[in-house]
Amino acid sequence: MENQETKKEFLVTARKWRPLNFCDVVGQEHITTTLQNAVKSGHIHHAYLFSGCRGVGKTTTARILARSINCLNPKENAEPCNECESCRAIIEGRSLDVIEIDGASNNSVDDIRKLRDSARYLPVNGKYKMYIIDEVHMLSTSAFNALLKTLEEPPAHLLFVFATTEPHKVLPTILSRCQRFEFKRMEIEDIVRQLRTISDKEGVNISDDCLVTIAKKGDGSMRDSQSIYDQVIAFCGKDVDYTKMADALHLVDQEFFFRIVDDVRQKNLTDIFVLTKEILNKGYDLQECMEGLVEHLRNLTAVKVTNSTDLVETSADMFARYREVAEAFSQQDFLRMLTFASNAANALRMAPQPRIKFETTLLQMAAMDSTLEISKLLGEIAVLKKQIASGEIVALPQDNSRSMSAIAPSAQIQKPFEAMPPAANPAPAEVQENRRPEIIAEPVNEQPKPMPGLSAADLIIAERQRESEQKQASHAAKNADVPPEPLTELEVELKNKFHAERVN
């Protein structure tokens, strides 16, 4: 890297800080160690396949391997010296022994024939002649077949490294002749550590918060993260503050996500409309926002479930806020919100009116009743049922008995209640068994009428109907572009009913 630093021309970070030794390759120790051992022991395979997503070090590792096997003064642990003539030629891209081919643009059978012809000649400087074929899955079938011939009986000096992001497109006959290495998607913290090293050495003042955001936007790719880093430095200079960086990358402000969840908690429907307008005014993409919300809810769920912030990829100063918000909801609440949001994130791709879809989703979340309240209600129902079964509650007041008959029209289940004398023994077992399914198995499609007073069966029916409505809504969101109704009549009716019940 020093030699490149001395050049006056500007080099992008990804090139300037490209690792020159096996030990500098970040996050792929499982591969570099194996390769080092192979070089040390002289057990070098004649064909390697490096697969993995973009920007994780495939080509870089291939080049290090090329230098390592051809180095004239190899260092300890099979690391190349990067100073001898062979190393320098490879670093400067003028080596005749290491040939890099882009599979995407040299994918015809003629290209491979040319490669085969030149592969016959012995290496000039080092021991091996190495072909690095990038994006090898782009080769045509006939090109693959032409290559196969060489792979079957390779000369001792010949070595292939195939790199690909889509190994499933490589012919099985090729795959079976290669030693295969899968490069891992990079961890956020690995990328952050590397960016921190770079920024420290370049005297850039940047917070961890910013680096985490850059790494997340890089989506597990070191190269992408470094390009984003360059973009940020170009915009902000050597002093990077978060707001400026967010502007440069046009990031959706995290505050929006905290605000959405807060609106849901407070059932603040008005602010949902205001917030959507603000998001649109700032020029953010609604789908990107919804995806951001999915990630935010996922983080909150992870904090809730694991009771720790270990699985949340964010800076340490955000942890306290995540914990605080996670406290305010139940696990089920988060799961339901997450379902709403992820369905919407998919549907927004195709939605003819993204704004309405976006608002509807947030309104649905805010309108949904807390699972805590519902489970409390169900608990109370269970107590009531027990009391009824044990005969503790026998004579219902006039009003309630009418309301019971409104939802349970079948006369025979009314009888045991009414006919039972006040001091009767607990109901016989068969009556209990008959009674329970009668109450629970009420037809779901029967329209419950608004009524005063509490009714256990009514609440059960209402809850079931609400669940089925929700299921339908999420099904519709998954399968159609038409956004589901934000607030069904039933929801409104239910809210009124729960309200009436609390008043009573």
Ligand SMILES: [Zn+2]
């Ligand atoms: Zn060397």
